[in-house]
Amino acid sequence: MPIIGLTTVLGEPPAPDGTWEHEVAYVSAAALRRRVPPDELAARVRELAGVTSVEVRPGGFLRIVVPVPGELVEQAEPVPEPDWPDFPRTWDNPGFVVRYAHARARAVQRWARDLEVPQGTFRPELLDDRAHRAVLRVLAELPGRRRSQDPGWERYLVRLALAYHDAHEQAPAVPRGDEEPSPVHTARVRLAQAVATVLPGPERL
Secondary structure (H helix, E strand, C coil), X not given: CCHHXXXXXXXXXXXXXXXXXXXXXXXXXXXXXXXXXXXXXXXXXXXXXXXXXXXXXXXXXXXXXXXXCCHHHHCCCCCCCCCCCCCCXXXXXXXXXXXXXXXXXXXXHHHHHHCCCCCCCCCHHHCCCHHHHHHHHHHCCHHHHHHCCCXXXXXXXXXXXXXXXXXXXXCCCCCCCCCCCCHHHHHHHHHHHHHHHHCCXXXXX
């Protein structure tokens, strides 16, 4: 379900809801802010292709469930880098945590080329393991933060970097050993590219 289409109907980007480990959901207060009947807005959202369900919650909030959040990968944009020191290069330094995640995501691109991971059709539904869903969950906050007067970029970038470190270590993006490249590797490599685009580093993708 294109998040752009959902944002157009709501008039603003929805906020991700829950952990996304088992279900991809958003919550929106657009009906309240626009002063329109929530049932009416919910009906319009239900007409969008790819929407699984829309629930009107107390207070007029809409909870929207979608099956695949892969469009987030295609809409990644760079984020301003906070004024972090380069040293010390330890996990206590948020600048190191973020730049190291950027470096890891960029390295995945090089390894993917060397191992001939296909660059063909991107199947976002294959990003269904807990670790990669956690990365997508953080990426889903990006549109709303860009509209916020206080986006809190420093904390956001650290959260995205830590989520990516987990995914990088728990579910490798490129084949290992005698493993053949597959569509799941293509999906993970595309996600790594999105992370490298958002996170600041020596050189953006």
